[in-house]
Amino acid sequence: MTDAAPEAATTEDGNARPYSVSELAFALKRTLEDAYGFVRLRGELSKVTHHSNGHVYLTLKDDRAAIDGVVWKGQVRGLSVRPEQGLEVIVTGKITAYPAGSRYQIVIETMEAAGVGALLAQLERLKARLADEGLFAAERKQSLPYLPATVGVITSPTGAVIRDILHRIRDRWPCRVVVWPVVVQGDAAAAQVCAAIKGFDAQDGSGPIPRPDVLIVARGGGSVEDLWPFNDEALARTVAACSIPLISAVGHETDTTLIDFVSDRRAPTPTAAAEMATPVLAELKGYVGDLSARMHRCGGRAVEDRRGRIAAAERALRRVPDLIELATQRFGIVSGRLGAGLARNVAVHERELVRTTARLSPLLLQRPQAVQRQRLDGVAVRLPPAMARGLERASERFSALSKLYASVDPERPLQRGFARVTRADGSIVHAGAALASGEDVAIKFGDQVTRQAVIDGAPGASPSAPAAPKPSKSRPKPGLPAQGDLF
Structure with a gap:
């Protein structure tokens, strides 16, 4: 397939040769690009889409027709105006086709506003957007420095x-x-x-x-x-x-x-x-000079005011002897009354002391001592009998505890002829049926401990001929039951 349009050809039966869809689509694409390699269009922008990959897709239209357009990512930054909906522009580029969709479009290389009116309309829209963001707000503006270096x-x-x-x-x-x-x-x-x-x-x-x-x-x-x-x-x-x-x-x-x-x-x-x-430096110098003159005038007025106050104070200080004489007179009057006042004070305290001493007598101290002595004598009389009764009750409790201890002593039954059987681990055997054949047991009497082996349920017995138990040599005490066979 060559770059030229597909040549007309016929088949053997005289009919035109059928082309494939791809052949026709790419032939039309090459024809458009060759015939319209550079075009300059004027129209209104619509359906403007700024894609996340950086490309801009749009439609350029007038009152009767529309054509799709695209601005590739590398050309977007070089545009003199920002593509926006409704903006009238003049664009330059080339016409190409999109074979997969049977659509043609313009690949835009440059874009400019179509006249001052379009520029001003775009500017007004941009101003409104920035104003909504608060960039024109007066509270965010900084004040200028007064004395810049x-x-x-x-x-x-x-x-x-x-x-x-x-x-x-x-x-x-x-x-x-x-x-x-x-x-x-x-x-x-x-x-x-x-x-x-x-x-x-x-x-x-x-x-x-x-x-x-x-x-x-x-x-x-x-x-x-x-x-x-x-x-x-x-x-x-x-x-x-x-x-x-x-x-x-x-x-x-x-x-x-x-x-x-x-x-x-x-x-x-x-x-x-x-x-x-x-x-203005000259104005600052004049202002500083004016401040200096005002400072001197204020200082002079302050000095004159202080001088007038000192003169007034000086006139008042000329009556100092009169003030001292008046204070001396008051001091003489007070000092003359001081001796009589002290004498009256001593007399008053003396009368109070005599009145208080008249109420004081030895009985005031002896009466509480007698009461305490009587209470102490009463306690001394009651104390020995109480102590004797306490000792007697303690002795009785001790005797009762001694008897209770003797009754629960585990060694006491052994002294009366009983024996205690324990296993190797120290546990007490309560019944013969609990013993296993061949198990070692310890039998404790009142005077010694012997170790036995249980054979067929009886310690030391033969498996074929069990031995008869020996009669006990000790006689049971009167009033106590005879000791039976533990096994």
């Missing part, structure tokens, strides 16, 4: 803007000015301004270039297309995220860009931005 200027190094700013700062407040040169027009302007703002913001002041106290983004006037890079969304977000107070001075007073809304302060002109960023 370093001013950072982001603008073109050539032209009248930088000269006006430097001249104005030199006249008002001689300080250090750091210029970050950028282009302020064209497709690369927004990216360079973003890089300059981030570069200033990333400095920590430890290097040779100091960190600016305030930034100025400046550009001269121009058309909407010339100022359009300052309406870039990425630039607006960079300005909003900058930690250094920033003044926007783009265009003339009637020109408005997106960064004017997100910056901390907007200046109508670059010269006005320099005036906002710096105070």
Whole structure:
């Protein structure tokens, strides 16, 4: 199969040769790409989809037709406008077909807004979205420093803007000015301004270039297309995220860009931005001089006030002898009454002492002693009988416990002729039936312990002729039952 369209051919019966679906689809694809390798279309965007893989899929339409389009991931960043629903654009690319679906589409390489109206409509939608995010809120804007030591200027190094700013700062407040040169027009302007703002913001002041106290983004006037890079969304977000107070001075007073809304302060002109960023040194000197004069006047008034107070106090101190004479007179009167007062006090205490001693007598001490002595005598009389009764009761309890101990002593039955049979592990045998044949047992009498072996249920007996038990030599005591055979 060649690159050309499939040639007409006939079969042996004279009919046209049938093509496969793939042959026809790829032939049409090559025909479209060869005939429309470069086209420029104008239309309205619809069904815009920003895919997660970075590609953008859309439809370009007018009032009577529509064509699908795609912007590959590598071309998205180079577009001058962001594809949005309803935006009228002019695109360039090539027409191609998708054989698997029998569809044709345009692969877009460039995209631009179709006229100023489309650009402004896109800008209004972007402004509304950023305003909803709170980037225009007044509470997030920073205040400008009153006495900046370093001013950072982001603008073109050539032209009248930088000269006006430097001249104005030199006249008002001689300080250090750091210029970050950028282009302020064209497709690369927004990216360079973003890089300059981030570069200033990333400095920590430890290097040779100091960190600016305030930034100025400046550009001269121009058309909407010339100022359009300052309406870039990425630039607006960079300005909003900058930690250094920033003044926007783009265009003339009637020109408005997106960064004017997100910056901390907007200046109508670059010269006005320099005036906002710096105070007037002469005015500060005059203000300081006025404060110094006011301080001297206030100090003079304070000295005069203190002098008047001292004079008034001096006039009052001239009556010191009169004050001392009055105090001396009061002291004489009080000292004259002191002796008579002490005598009266002694007399009063003496009468109280006589009245108290009249009530004191030996009987007050003897009566409690007699009562205590009678109680002690009573206790001494009752104590010996009580102790004797206690000892008698304790002796009776001891005798009862001794008898109880003797009755439960396990060795006492052995003294009366009984014996105790235990196994090898020390357990007591309570019945002969519990013994096994050949088991060793210990028999304890009152005087000794013997060891026996149980054969056929009787210790020491022959299996064939069991021995008759020997009669007991001891006679049972009167009143006690005779001891039986343990086995």
